Amino acid sequence: MSHTVIRRTEMVGASLNLGGQPLDLTEYSTTGLMALAVGPRGFGKTNAGLLMAEQLSEQGWVSILIDPEGELESIYGAAVADADALRQRLTLRDVPIVVVSAKDALDFIPYGQVILDVADELRKPLFVCIDEGQLFSAARKRADGVGEACDIIAQFAERGRKRALDLFVTALRYTGTLHRTMFSNSNLKLVGAQEDPTAWSALAPMFRSSGIEFKDLNALGPGEFVLFSRRGIEKTKMPMAEGLKKVAPKAKTVKRILPATFSQWDRAMREIPTERLEALTDPVVSLLGAVAGLVPQQMLAGARALGDEMEARA
Numbered sequence: 069m070s071h072t073v074i075r076r077t078e079m080v081g082a083s084l085n086l087g088g089q090p091l092d093l094t095e096y097s098t099t100g101l102m103a104l105a106v107g108p109r110g111f112g113k114t115n116a117g118l119l120m121a122e123q124l125s126e127q128g129w130v131s132i133l134i135d136p137e138g139e140l141e142s143i144y145g146a147a148v149a150d151a152d153a154l155r156q157r158l159t160l161r162d163v164p165i166v167v168v169s170a171k172d173a174l175d176f177i178p179y180g181q182v183i184l185d186v187a188d189e190l191r192k193p194l195f196v197c198i199d200e201g202q203l204f205s206a207a208r209k210r211a212d213g214v215g216e217a218c219d220i221i222a223q224f225a226e227r228g229r230k231r232a233l234d235l236f237v238t239a240l241r242y243t244g245t246l247h248r249t250m251f252s253n254s255n256l257k258l259v260g261a262q263e264d265p266t267a268w269s270a271l272a273p274m275f276r277s278s279g280i281e282f283k284d285l286n287a288l289g290p291g292e293f294v295l296f297s298r299r300g301i302e303k304t305k306m307p308m309a310e311g312l313k314k315v316a317p318k319a320k321t322v323k324r325i326l327p328a329t330f331s332q333w334d335r336a337m338r339e340i341p342t343e344r345l346e347a348l349t350d351p352v353v354s355l356l357g358a359v360a361g362l363v364p365q366q367m368l369a370g371a372r373a374l375g376d377e378m379e380a381r382a
Contacts, residue, residue, distance in 0.1 A: 107260025
């Protein structure tokens with residue numbers, strides 16, 4: 069069966085509201101959408117995917133949520149029973165958001181193949197949201213189904229444009245967690261809070277000439293991301309997906325701050341085990357201070373508090 073080259077006309081006039089100025093998807097009509105969110109757990113990557121799924125579903129897409137932890141059924145309805153049931157839902161397009169329960173790569177494979185088949189046959193807009201992407205893709209292909217699952221997701225990323233198949237994947241780190249295909253094909257990136265200074269070496273090239281440093285990423289709170297899109301780089305505060313609003317506990321966001329005065333450092337030092345304090349040699353302190361962007365006054369106050377605490381424990 070022959071097909072003409074698909075034109076992503078559904079993207080013309082479509083948009084995403086990710087917390088800043090609405091993102092015009094017309095700019096992605098020739099490439100499709102390959103979105104990637106990077107950051108530690110608990111900082112809003114899943115919410116970002118759900119938010120995109122909800123908004124795209126309202127604009128003609130059918131969104132497929134790959135749920136490895138069984139949390140999304142309580143929000144968007146029961147997961148499909150099996151791959152055949154998924155095929156039926158995607159063919160009929162009678163449900164805007166479809167949940168797929170897949171705890172690992174082996175679970176994912178039959179569902180992933182159905183998504184590819186339906187996308188190839190119908191070529192109507194689909195959005196696939198894969199949470200905890202490292203369960204289904206890896207930097208190096210492995211056994212236990214990861215290799216085959218990785219190949220399927222790579223096809224989502226590489227062949228999605230002509231099949232009206234758009235993709236969102238979450239990752240813990242920018243490198244080392246997903247297969248390189250994800251990073252090389254991504255055209256919408258969300259970089260969340262970074263707590264590990266060693267991760268900066270992989271991220272730094274992305275931020276060259278932007279003025280953004282590790283300390284700026286370290287200071288990001290839940291739901292805050294640096295967004296890389298066709299229009300450039302911007303910081304955004306992601307609104308909560310409607311589905312999550314129904315189940316999320318009400319809590320005040322606590323903004324992380326670094327100690328600045330002697331008393332603040334003193335309180336912080338008391339909670340740190342002695343062996344960790346002993347590891348804070350002058351070179352280590354200088355390196356950590358530089359990475360965190362501490363001013364000389366903060367460094368001096370911290371050094372005094374560290375010295376006093378070590379003397380008190382001697």
